[in-house]
Amino acid sequence: MDVGLLRELLSKVREGTVEVDEALEKLRTLPFEDIGFASIDHHRHLRRGFPEVIYGRRKSVEQIITIMERMVERGENVLITRLADGKAKIIRGRFPESQYHPNARILTLATRSIDKEGKGTILVVSAGTADIPVAEEAVITAQFMGNEVQTLFDVGVSGLHRILENKDILMQASVIVVVAGMEGALPSIVGGLVNKPVIAVPTSAGYGASFAGISALLGMLNSCASGVTVVNIDNGFGAGYAASLINRL
Numbered sequence: 001m002d003v004g005l006l007r008e009l010l011s012k013v014r015e016g017t018v019e020v021d022e023a024l025e026k027l028r029t030l031p032f033e034d035i036g037f038a039s040i041d042h043h044r045h046l047r048r049g050f051p052e053v054i055y056g057r058r059k060s061v062e063q064i065i066t067i068m069e070r071m072v073e074r075g076e077n078v079l080i081t082r083l084a085d086g087k088a089k090i091i092r093g094r095f096p097e098s099q100y101h102p103n104a105r106i107l108t109l110a111t112r113s114i115d116k117e118g119k120g121t122i123l124v125v126s127a128g129t130a131d132i133p134v135a136e137e138a139v140i141t142a143q144f145m146g147n148e149v150q151t152l153f154d155v156g157v158s159g160l161h162r163i164l165e166n167k168d169i170l171m172q173a174s175v176i177v178v179v180a181g182m183e184g185a186l187p188s189i190v191g192g193l194v195n196k197p198v199i200a201v202p203t204s205a206g207y208g209a210s211f212a213g214i215s216a217l218l219g220m221l222n223s224c225a226s227g228v229t230v231v232n233i234d235n236g237f238g239a240g241y242a243a244s245l246i247n248r249l
Helices: 003-015 019-025 044-048 061-073 085-094 129-145 166-170 188-193 208-221 234-245
Strands: 078-081 100-102 106-109 121-126 148-152 176-179 198-202 228-230
Touching: 003 019, 003 100, 003 198, 044 061, 078 129, 085 100, 085 106, 100 121, 100 148, 100 176, 106 129, 121 166, 121 234, 129 148, 129 198, 148 166, 176 188, 176 234, 188 208, 188 228, 198 208, 198 234, 208 228
Parallel strands: 121 148, 121 176, 176 198, 198 228
Antiparallel strands: 078 106, 100 106
């Protein structure tokens, strides 16, 4: 339940169009609903400004559908991350109005319209084409959280002129998410060019000594550009979420 729905419910109680007992029933599952294998946080939208997100990996299709049904009953928008194609096909059979984004491995279901809550534009930058799936995870997350999002892909440091030619786009953004694998140098370059928050996302793209993203992670954590913050390896969702919170301020 979000602030709008709660305000609407309380207004109806005040007007007498909804009985107190009926309102209490609607509020019964706040702050969370225990369904045995999961405790669904229906209060999260009121606290954080966005409903609980479902992590799709290692959950069964039946578990995911049950959680979705409970969320949809309460008018919550649904975002599922790290969802495999096979699971997505079955879930879309139950919720045909949902959308699956295979590159980002995200499924979204909007039970209500998504208001633009972001005050500026979030720019998602990828160093290479191999980093795009993680970048897309950030893009879809930020868009579903009510932000205008632009993208700038394949502008890594092996061709530095590519990022420099897009300096105007960088300067116009409110928040910048930079996704890079290999040595993870691009966030330092971007961080040295702009006066905006930069969120760095290391990816597991790279050869053996990249250690599945650890080299990029350490490089970003040791960035000499001030103001660069770092999320976990391949965590495009976390970067998109953080950028959305910043963009609402």
